[in-house]
Amino acid sequence: MRVSPTVRAIRADEAGAFLELRKATEAQSDFLLFEAGERSTSVEEIERLVGDFLSSPNSTILVAEDDSGRLVGFLSARGGAARRTRHAVEIVIAILDGYRGLGVGTRLFGALEEWARGIGVTRLALGHMADNDGAHALYVKMGFREEGRKKAVFLLKGRYVDEVLMYKLLDV
Numbered sequence: 001m002r003v004s005p006t007v008r009a010i011r012a013d014e015a016g017a018f019l020e021l022r023k024a025t026e027a028q029s030d031f032l033l034f035e036a037g038e039r040s041t042s043v044e045e046i047e048r049l050v051g052d053f054l055s056s057p058n059s060t061i062l063v064a065e066d067d068s069g070r071l072v073g074f075l076s077a078r079g080g081a082a083r084r085t086r087h088a089v090e091i092v093i094a095i096l097d098g099y100r101g102l103g104v105g106t107r108l109f110g111a112l113e114e115w116a117r118g119i120g121v122t123r124l125a126l127g128h129m130a131d132n133d134g135a136h137a138l139y140v141k142m143g144f145r146e147e148g149r150k151k152a153v154f155l156l157k158g159r160y161v162d163e164v165l166m167y168k169l170l171d172v
């Protein structure tokens with residue numbers, strides 16, 4: 001089954017909903033940086049974070065919204081701050097359990113590329129835990145290539161896990 005969530009940029013008044021989404025995805029996946037309940041971000045902090053993304057010319061948070069208006073996934077892209085890196089963004093993506101494998105991630109990456117091309121961002125990059133085969137398959141499908149591997153970056157349930165670095169260049 002494919003679903004057709006609305007994919008769009010986050011609005012400033014959705015910081016609270018974004019915080020809930022982030023908390024839920026962290027509780028549902030071992031492949032994200034923070035463990036369930038590990039960070040206690042306040043509403044004020046998340047409002048500041050969303051505000052920072054919205055006011056940055058080369059950063060964005062894209063969200064996927066289901067028919068009932070619930071946020072079910074996000075993709076954040078943070079652009080470099082220096083002139084020499086402002087063409088490049090670092091990506092984080094997470095979809096709510098129950099909405100995975102339905103094409104939401106694919107749609108978010110499609111919207112990301114449209115946004116990136118529109119403002120001259122030419123390098124998309126991300127890292128994932130070496131065990132995260134589902135995410136790796138999505139990134140390969142979206143045209144990302146592996147560019148390296150950092151050793152033992154994560155400690156997951158008592159075991160060290162490498163980080164796989166991936167990138168995609170647009171129009172270069």
Ligand SMILES: CC(C)(COP(=O)(O)OP(=O)(O)OC[C@H]1O[C@@H](n2cnc3c(N)ncnc32)[C@H](O)[C@@H]1OP(=O)(O)O)[C@@H](O)C(=O)NCCC(=O)NCCS
Pocket residue numbers: 029031032093094095096099100101102103104105106107127128129132133134135137138139141
């Ligand atoms: C990884 C994740 C972002 C993928 O998003 P998604 O919406 O489920 O992905 P899509 O449905 O668009 O799938 C796109 C492709 O990814 C691959 N894929 C997705 N989930 C997969 C899985 N569990 N196993 C194998 N391949 C998978 C498939 O190739 C799929 O293409 P296809 O449908 O044509 O076969 C999502 O599952 C998720 O949020 N997981 C938990 C958090 C996480 O791991 N985030 C990434 C951290 S780096």
